Amino acid sequence: MDNFNADLHIHSPHSIAVSKSLNLDTMLETCKKKGLTILGTGDILQPEWLKYMESNLEKENDGSFSYKGIFFILQTEIEDLENIHHVVLFPDFNSVKEIQSKLKSASKNILGEWGGRPRVNLSPPALVEIITDSGGIIGPAHAFTPFKAIFRQNKFESLEDCYEGVTKKIGFIELGLSANTDLADRLESLKNISFLSNSDAHSQDPRSLGREFNRFDIDNPSFDEILLALKRKNGRGITLNVGLHPKLGKYYNMFCNRCRRRILFKKVKKQANNIFNQYSITENFIIYYSNDPISSRLDYLEQVSKNKMNCLSCKEELNKNFKVKLGVSERIEKISTSIEPKHPDHRPPYINVVPLIDIIRSVKGIKSKTSKTVLNDYNKMIRDLGTEFEILIDTPITKLEKFNKNLALIINALRNDEIEYTPGGGGTYGQINIDV
Ligand SMILES: [Zn+2]
Ligand SMILES: [Zn+2]
Known part of the structure; x- marks a missing residue:
């Protein structure tokens, strides 16, 4: 059994507001810096992106798909009749094409240039049936956000409310950037389901791609192993969820x-x-x-x-x-069944992180999100100290101090949860508040 860090929800340039420079090579570069080994392809039902992936990904003997040493799970996001977003994972290209042709008549944009995240005129249960009948895995995306999510205000309060007779076929729920396990485990009805923490990235920027990910304990990086892990079968499972501190998310606060x-x-x-x-x-x-x-x-x-x-x-x-x-936190407060989280035994730890680039920006007092100075520092740290995840979580503070004292101070405070946050909300990300 091996550890794989996987970010299973991203997009392609065929979704709106996605960077045109997002492609396999730029993704690969970020994965190496962050320490990610498995990535969702994003938007796999979109015909051009599908063609691009099919001609570039190599099928390995264990059933996984790879590109220059990084592994990929065929993946998309779909919006249903109730305006709920779902993350969908596919076992292979045949199943992608089968589902594409089944959904075609229910969608106006699935084959269009901007159909990266298609909308289908199907109820949640009907969509779940189609996906699972063709071997796919499906679960609600960013489950608590105020827009386009299953648990949003005035919408559903449990999986059963939404999926009725097919609730057992739901493979996972995705927490979204503004929630973590402590928040989601206040809902009794979610105790048996596995949680995913994914980035929903719209760019290869290391502030975006891999800002949330899951550590899988599996035999190889294939769809079948991911499926076993989500079901927690044969010793497979998710051993860690990593993601933004919920207050940094765009929808934490009302x-x-x-x-x-x-x-x-x-x-x-x-x-x-x-x-x-x-x-x-x-x-x-x-x-x-x-x-x-x-x-x-x-x-x-x-x-x-x-x-x-x-x-x-x-x-x-x-x-x-x-x-x-x-916001996400107040909606959870409203529909929760307990004030404190009740983590089931299978629930892995959740680590709250802040993207390293944002920490460097804070230390240097630089507001620009595209600053060359910040990016150079970031790249130098990765070269000298290891992947972003190692730097944030594992690298000894004394080693970080040699690089930059203030930066080490902040990372230490983050690890000990001693940082103050201005909560995000209404589409604006939250911030860390530090004086250095
Ligand atoms: Zn979405
Ligand atoms: Zn107003």
Whole structure:
């Protein structure tokens, strides 16, 4: 048995907002830096991408597909009639083509240039039947995000609600960037299902590709072994989930559906008569002040859940009402069955990480996400110290100190969970708050 770090949900240039320079060679380069050995192909139902993959991937004797030493699982994302996204994995190219032809009549864009993530006019159970009948594995993508997800506000509260009679055929749930195991294991109904942490990358940038991944304990990097691991059979399994700290995700915190400001509660000594009368509005936040911010927030959440809470900023600006929506953390709070996570025995540890490039940016005080200085430092660290994952998790702090004292300080704080985060929400990523 061997360890493989796998990121099983990415996209191709045939999905909107994806980097044109994303291809097998650029993916390969990032995989080596990050320490990834298995990657989803992304968008495999799109005809041009399918052709590209079929002509470049080599089939190994163990059934796996490889490209210059990195292994690939044939993969796509599909949107159904309920606007729910699903991650789908395929055993081989025959099954991809079979499913493509079965879905063709139910989709307007599956064969189009921009059909990377096709939409099909099928209910969730109908889609699950088609995929599993042709040997594929399917599960809901980024399960708790406020848009396009199974557990979003006013949608489903359990797998059974959504998938009814075919719930047993669901292979996994994907946590999404704004959730981790501690959050998801507050739902009793998810205790038997395996969790995946994938990047949903739209580019080969090391800040994106592999920012979340799973460590599989399997015999070889093939579809069959991944399937066994998801079912936790024959000693196979997932031994580690690695991903962004949920607060860094784009949808952790509640937000206004129009201006996208995030709503926060802060403590003050003196409270106004009406708790929602004392607030300030900044570029990105609406902050309420209360002498008991925890209970004020709960009252507020109650109204948001009923779709009754309006954004104060939009009201002031436009004199119109726009609703506040629950983020991932509040939605989980709302539908959870326990306050603390109850991890089943099979659940592997989850490691919260921050992309190394973002740590270097913070240390250097550089805002630009494409800075050459930052990228040069990043590449030098990888050359000298090992893969990004090793640097974040395993490399002794003394060794990191020799490279850069402040950087070592931050990585040490991250490992000990002593970092403060500004939570992301409404489509904006969260941030780490550090003074160096
Ligand atoms: Zn999606
Ligand atoms: Zn607003």
